Amino acid sequence: MSGIILPGADGVLYQRDRAWHPAADTPGYKSTTFRAPKHSLLALGPTKSEMTGPTFGHEKLGPLDNDLIRNFSQDGTEAIGQRMIVYGQVLDENARAVPGTLVEFWQANAGGRYRHKKEAYLAALDPNFAGFGRAVTDENGFYSFRTVKPGAYPWPNGGNDWRPAHIHFSVFGHAFAQRLITQMYFEGDPMIWQCPIVATINDKAAIDQLTARLDRHNTTPMDALAYRFDIVLRGRRSTMFENKLEGN
Numbered sequence: 001m002s003g004i005i006l007p008g009a010d011g012v013l014y015q016r017d018r019a020w021h022p023a024a025d026t027p028g029y030k031s032t033t034f035r036a037p038k039h040s041l042l043a044l045g046p047t048k049s050e051m052t053g054p055t056f057g058h059e060k061l062g063p064l065d066n067d068l069i070r071n072f073s074q075d076g077t078e079a080i081g082q083r084m085i086v087y088g089q090v091l092d093e094n095a096r097a098v099p100g101t102l103v104e105f106w107q108a109n110a111g112g113r114y115r116h117k118k119e120a121y122l123a124a125l126d127p128n129f130a131g132f133g134r135a136v137t138d139e140n141g142f143y144s145f146r147t148v149k150p151g152a153y154p155w156p157n158g159g160n161d162w163r164p165a166h167i168h169f170s171v172f173g174h175a176f177a178q179r180l181i182t183q184m185y186f187e188g189d190p191m192i193w194q195c196p197i198v199a200t201i202n203d204k205a206a207i208d209q210l211t212a213r214l215d216r217h218n219t220t221p222m223d224a225l226a227y228r229f230d231i232v233l234r235g236r237r238s239t240m241f242e243n244k245l246e247g248n
């Protein structure tokens with residue numbers, strides 16, 4: 001990582017090393033070739049509207065929004081699968097907690113199937129599991145949600161490639177135009193090292209930062225395991241974000 005220090009509104013910003021992020025076109029992950037820009041990028045400075053709004057109304061959160069085990073229940077039946085709590089802290093580049101930020105998550109069910117109209121995998125849908133939720137970080141920057149462990153699933157990239165169990169994350173900033181997106185994996189999963197999407201990341205430490213740790217101290221006894229996944233928004237310890245190709 002580079003250590004270039006830029007003046008920021010409230011101190012210093014550590015500029016992202018652009019070489020750290022995967023190239024836009026990584027042939028082992030075939031669809032990137034079709035998506036990658038064919039022309040050089042134009043830098044568009046943010047305008048006031050992107051910096052200031054619109055914002056998320058925190059009062060809009062429902063009581064089950066962070067409980068994927070129950071938030072799509074049709075008749076009180078809970079979702080099928082390995083029950084777990086996923087939690088963590090959202091931090092800025094100086095390891096300060098980021099409170100009041102909207103974190104969204106979405107995932108496949110325990111069999112590895114998404115509830116999505118374009119989903120083609122043969123694994124069964126769980127009628128009581130939608131696979132998405134959201135939470136707002138507390139005053140110490142912590143989010144948490146309850147869910148079931150997503151299954152691994154195949155995708156046609158190389159004929160028979162498999163995605164490791166993973167959960168997609170989005171974190172909003174002070175306005176909807178400020179959004180970071182990433183994926184979380186599970187400690188100890190051998191599928192991580194066989195995944196063509198993970199393989200686009202050259203830095204083992206970056207992959208490690210996308211890997212949630214099993215946390216036996218925060219389990220719900222006789223109910224749910226716990227995994228911790230911290231998210232660092234930028235700087236030298238930044239989490240790898242899929243949609244953040246440059247900038248700070």
Ligand SMILES: O=C(O)c1ccc(O)c(O)c1
Pocket residue numbers: 031155163
């Ligand atoms: O970009 C894609 O093609 C792609 C395929 C499978 C995934 O699980 C995913 O997150 C992205």
